[in-house]
Each structure stands twice: as structure tokens, then as C-alpha cells.
Amino acid sequence: MEDWNEKCAVVGIYSVHNASILSYYSLFSMQHRGQEASGISTSNGKKIFTYKKNGLVSDVFNKNILSKLEGNSSIGHNRYSTAGEDSINDCQPIFAKYALGEIAIVHNGNLTNTKKLRQSLIQEGAIFQSHLDTENLIHLIAKSNKNNLENRIIDGLNQIKGAYAFVFLSRTKMFAVRDKHGLRPLSLGKIINPDGSFGYIVASETCAFDLINAEYIRDIEPGEMIVFEGLNSKQPTLKSIKIFPQNPYPCIFEYVYFARPDSKIFGKNVYQIRKQMGIQLAKEHKINANMVIPVPDSGVAAAIGYSAESGIPFELGIIRNHYVGRTFIEPTQSTRELKVRLKLNPISELIADKDIIIIDDSIVRGTTSKQIIKILRQAGVKKIHLFISSPPTISPCFYGVDTPDKSELICANHSLEEVRDFIGADSLEFLSLEGLKKSIQSDLKEKFCQACFDGKYIDELEG
Numbered sequence: 001m002e003d004w005n006e007k008c009a010v011v012g013i014y015s016v017h018n019a020s021i022l023s024y025y026s027l028f029s030m031q032h033r034g035q036e037a038s039g040i041s042t043s044n045g046k047k048i049f050t051y052k053k054n055g056l057v058s059d060v061f062n063k064n065i066l067s068k069l070e071g072n073s074s075i076g077h078n079r080y081s082t083a084g085e086d087s088i089n090d091c092q093p094i095f096a097k098y099a100l101g102e103i104a105i106v107h108n109g110n111l112t113n114t115k116k117l118r119q120s121l122i123q124e125g126a127i128f129q130s131h132l133d134t135e136n137l138i139h140l141i142a143k144s145n146k147n148n149l150e151n152r153i154i155d156g157l158n159q160i161k162g163a164y165a166f167v168f169l170s171r172t173k174m175f176a177v178r179d180k181h182g183l184r185p186l187s188l189g190k191i192i193n194p195d196g197s198f199g200y201i202v203a204s205e206t207c208a209f210d211l212i213n214a215e216y217i218r219d220i221e222p223g224e225m226i227v228f229e230g231l232n233s234k235q236p237t238l239k240s241i242k243i244f245p246q247n248p249y250p251c252i253f254e255y256v257y258f259a260r261p262d263s264k265i266f267g268k269n270v271y272q273i274r275k276q277m278g279i280q281l282a283k284e285h286k287i288n289a290n291m292v293i294p295v296p297d298s299g300v301a302a303a304i305g306y307s308a309e310s311g312i313p314f315e316l317g318i319i320r321n322h323y324v325g326r327t328f329i330e331p332t333q334s335t336r337e338l339k340v341r342l343k344l345n346p347i348s349e350l351i352a353d354k355d356i357i358i359i360d361d362s363i364v365r366g367t368t369s370k371q372i373i374k375i376l377r378q379a380g381v382k383k384i385h386l387f388i389s390s391p392p393t394i395s396p397c398f399y400g401v402d403t404p405d406k407s408e409l410i411c412a413n414h415s416l417e418e419v420r421d422f423i424g425a426d427s428l429e430f431l432s433l434e435g436l437k438k439s440i441q442s443d444l445k446e447k448f449c450q451a452c453f454d455g456k457y458i459d460e461l462e463g
């Protein structure tokens with residue numbers, strides 16, 4: 001999917017041996033959520049150490065750097081940055097010293113009352129080093145008159161609005177919190193140390209747990225803060241504080257595109273939901289064709305589901321090159337086809353003279369779909385039916401996902417027929433919003449943020 005980017009991944013490790021290395025592997029497994037920068041802070045109980053840099057996790061850290069990040073607790077962050085905000089100051093964790101000690105913080109999401117709040121903090125004398133909305137919270141914590149960090153964090157959270165999954169690290173404690181709508185995911189797990197003692201992990205996705213043998217316990221609830229205490233004891237404790245009454249609206253797009261299929265998001269496995277979306281798509285849009293082909297990788301699970309429901313054979317007719325790094329010189333506008341071909345190449349011997357159904361997860365600007373269809377035509381395909389396993393994206397996101405303006409979203413500005421004509425498919429169909437929700441749950445009672453599909457933002461829904 002082009003131009004629709006998750007902004008971040010966060011992780012926190014508490015009271016576990018080699019916390020920096022476990023954070024490193026966790027960030028590595030969540031690289032898909034942000035590739036611009038990576039950072040880790042650790043604490044040895046007396047001091048917080050931080051290292052962060054632009055680049056992929058494997059480029060930012062090495063054995064030597066990780067060995068200097070001492071201690072048994074750590075937090076980490078992968079960042080997706082928008083243009084003009086790629087300085088080291090905009091990488092996370094953000095570290096600060098304040099009246100009660102030291103603190104580091106990582107954030108996935110987007111705060112919505114940032115501008116006004118920053119202006120008033122500046123007027124009060126605060127000095128900012130980054131463009132990050134998260135830095136506001138550091139100042140709110142620093143200037144709070146509460147007598148401990150826990151209460152200062154709660155004080156700060158009461159003054160911010162928007163979407164967040166935060167993890168805070170002090171010298172001896174860790175704090176993990178989700179906003180009252182639970183827009184961004186954050187799961188809790190347990191790690192057993194080699195000596196039999198145990199510790200905890202929180203992460204944006206549970207694929208991070210699998211890599212380091214952590215056991216999934218549950219999600220942090222919307223509006224909940226968990227305080228981790230007893231660093232280096234045999235049995236560190238968890239304290240759950242309900243900061244805000246919960247009003248869940250988790251991001252439905254996590255299931256469509258962002259999350260890895262092997263993750264459990266909001267308590268449900270992503271692969272199974274994507275496959276169900278394909279099954280539902282086949283129920284809603286039946287057509288005769290020789291084969292079903294996914295746009296790899298994000299269309300694979302839905303294409304398997306479509307094939308299973310329709311009985312039309314599944315084939316891997318397009319092969320993806322997984323080694324296209326971000327360092328490659330970006331082709332200019334005039335060579336967009338090269339950009340797509342760098343990643344995707346069709347198997348012409350398989351698809352020439354055939355009627356095919358292509359399954360993709362979504363359409364944003366439409367330019368990538370257009371190029372995919374062009375290279376399929378060049379490979380000799382007879383008829384191309386592009387079926388999308390989510391509804392048309394018609395509105396931008398303000399809750400932590402980097403999206404184009406509404407004016408650039410092709411489905412927001414054109415009819416289905418105009419979009420089909422632009423991308424050059426013989427037919428074009430989308431999964432209905434109800435069908436998407438049916439794929440996730442059976443009773444349709446659960447609420448989701450689905451604003452990018454229906455334009456109804458949570459603030460309006462709340463009245």
C-alpha cells in the first residue's frame with residue numbers, strides 16, 4: 001500500500017536480564033512500523049542510558065553499543081518520520097532530567113492539542129528541542145507539582161488529547177499507558193529469566209513477544225496505566241490504574257494493513273482476520289476468473305480467503321523483491337514504473353492470456369495500482385479484476401498514521417467508475433465496511449475507529 005504509514009513501534013522491557021538486547025530484537029521484529037530511526041533507553045537502577053540514530057534497527061545498533069546500554073529495564077522506539085522532521089532530536093526515546101530524577105519516554109500515536117499547549121508552555125519559559133508532540137508531555141511532567149512520577153504522569157496525561165501508547169522509564173520503574181479510546185495497540189507479556197525470576201514486556205505488536213519467547217498476558221486496556229515496580233526483584237509487580245473511563249475505538253486499519261499477520265492486535269490474530277476479509281470479499285463480489293493473485297505481501301491472506309470461498313485457484317503470480325532498501329535512489333515521477341518493478345515482478349508464463357483477480361489491501365492515491373495493472377498488461381494478462389479487501393479510503397488520519405491530504409485520496413474525489421478507469425482495471429470492487437467489521441467480529445457490537453473509511457472522527461462521535 002502506498003503512502004499510508006504507521007508512525008511508530010514501541011517496546012518496554014522490565015526486570016529482565018539483557019534488557020537492551022531484548023529491546024533490540026523486539027524493535028527488529030517491528031521494523032515494518034517505522035524505518036526512519038530507532039532508539040533504546042535502559043536503566044541500571046541508578047542511571048538512564050540512551051542511544052538513538054536515524055536508520056534501520058540493524059544499522060543503528062551493534063553489540064558494542066548494546067553492551068553500553070546497561071541495566072535490566074529498557075524502552076525502545078522505531079520511528080516513521082514525515083518530511084522535514086528527520087533530525088536526531090526528533091528520534092525517540094526522549095530523555096530528560098527533572099526535579100525528581102531522570103525519565104525517558106517513547107510514544108506511538110499523535111496528540112491533537114499540541115500547538116496550543118506548546119505555545120502556552122513556551123510562554124511559561126519552556127525550551128523545546130524537537131518537533132515532537134511528545135515533548136509537551138515531558139514539560140508537563142517536569143512542571144507538575146505532584147510529589148511522585150506516577151502522579152505527575154497522570155497530571156500530564158490529563159492535559160493532553162489524542163491517540164497514544166506511551167511507555168515511560170524512570171531509574172527504577174516503568175509505566176505503560178493507552179489513551180481512553182485505545183486507538184493504538186499495546187500488549188503486555190511475561191518473560192522468564194534464566195534464573196527462574198521473571199519480568200515483563202509491553203510492545204505495539206505481539207510478534208515482538210514471539211521472537212524473545214515472551215508469553216502474551218493481555219492488552220493494556222484503553223485508559224489504563226500499568227506501573228511496573230520492583231526492578232531486579234524475583235517477582236516484580238504490576239499495578240493497574242484506570243486513569244480515564246474507557247471508551248474504546250481501536251484503529252481498524254491495524255487489521256487491514258499495518259500489523260504483521262503473525263501478531264495479535266486488540267486480542268485477535270491478524271492473519272485470520274485478513275483471510276476472513278478475503279472470504280467476505282468473495283461473498284460480496286463473485287466473478288469468474290482463472291486464478292486469484294495477491295499483491296504481495298499485504299494481499300496474501302485475503303487472496304487465500306477469496307480463493308477458498310470462491311473455489312478459484314490461488315497463485316503467486318506476482319513476486320516481491322524483499323531486498324529493496326530505503327537507501328536506493330528514489331526514481332523520479334517519470335520512472336514510477338521502475339519503482340513498482342523494483343518491488344514487484346509478474347510471472348508472465350503463469351498469467352499470460354488469463355482472466356485474473358488481483359487482491360490488494362487498499363487504494364490510496366491509485367498510482368501504485370495503476371502501475372501494477374500496467375505491468376500485468378505488459379505480461380499478457382487478458383482481463384484484470386482488482387478486488388480490494390477493505391472499503392475505499394476517503395479521509396485522512398489524525399491519530400498517528402501518516403496519510404496524504406483528502407485531496408490526494410483518489411476514492412475521496414472520484415466515483416468507483418472513474419477510479420477503475422484511472423487505474424486501468426477491467427473491474428474494481430471493494431469490501432463493504434460492514435463486511436470488514438463482520439470479518440473481525442461476529443456480533444458487530446464492538447466499536448472501531450474507522451474514520452479513514454467513513455470520515456466520522458471520534459470527537460464527532462463523542463458529541
Ligand code: SF4
Nearest residue numbers: 251253397449451452
Ligand atoms: S483514521 Fe483510520 S488509520 Fe487513523 S486511527 Fe482511525 S482507522 Fe486507524
